[in-house]
């Protein structure tokens with residue numbers, strides 16, 4: 001194994017436009033900032049966390065009963081707990097690739113045998129290959145919806161086929177980018193007790209640094225996962241921020257609308273006009289394959305814009321470009337135009 005070490009050092013929001021980690025590109029709301037400052041000044045930093053009714057509030061936002069939801073330290077922790085709780089060494093896992101690196105990382109820690117059907121630009125999610133890869137010993141299937149880095153959307157029907165074909169496997173549906181795609185399977189958790197949905201406040205809500213994610217699953221699974229999660233794993237400041245953010249979901253939604261309806265359309269139109277290849281995406285990022293990716297990256301870097309190089313399965317270099325607001329996308333396009 002090797003450590004999962006994303007290139008995080010040296011990123012500076014004062015110097016760079018950060019289009020490399022699929023983060024929110026605008027500051028958090030004043031209300032969230034005020035709530036954090038006021039908590040820090042309240043003399044309670046030296047106390048252990050107390051989560052109050054945060055689970056009820058997040059469950060209400062998700063329109064699920066509170067006993068179907070557990071908060072975690074980012075969705076990464078939810079993913080880790082599900083994989084640890086559902087599998088033993090030597091079990092099989094189906095993890096289509098390329099996808100978010102944490103699934104394979106956690107699966108390797110558990111010593112699982114990993115099957116890796118391939119996403120394709122034309123075919124999208126490899127449903128038939130995933131169904132073929134399921135065996136008597138499959139205990140885990142990971143589906144990022146939409147997928148990272150490709151942005152590929154996975155249909156509800158495809159997820160249901162997998163849930164039905166693998167009743168003994170935990171089917172982890174990672175809805176990290178849910179607010180951008182607005183499709184969910186969390187309404188299916190009672191019908192399919194092998195379904196685990198993970199989500200986060202890291203992306204659209206803009207607080208990845210504070211780490212708050214959650215798992216939605218059948219109440220018996222939530223109880224089992226609570227047995228594994230530590231009592232203080234979630235940072236109190238994350239809870240304070242989310243309490244304040246949930247008071248005004250419109251702040252998050254208006255950003256999502258600008259990114260998805262304006263910025264994404266701008267970049268896609270430009271790429272289409274220039275006949276530059278990219279993967280169809282349901283998320284706030286595009287995986288783009290320019291003819292000269294190194295030139296793009298250098299020019300963007302020179303202009304203070306960071307994007308993330310990500311090779312496809314054949315080793316071809318693509319750039320995963322996060323979309324920001326309209327103004328930021330126009331700035332991005334100006335630089336790309338100069339290279340093209």
Ligand SMILES: Cc1ncc(COP(=O)(O)O)c(C=O)c1O
Nearest residue numbers: 074075076100148176200202213
């Ligand atoms: C598909 C996917 N899942 C999960 C995560 C991690 O989210 P969190 O910050 O909630 O741990 C990411 C982050 O990039 C992601 O792309």
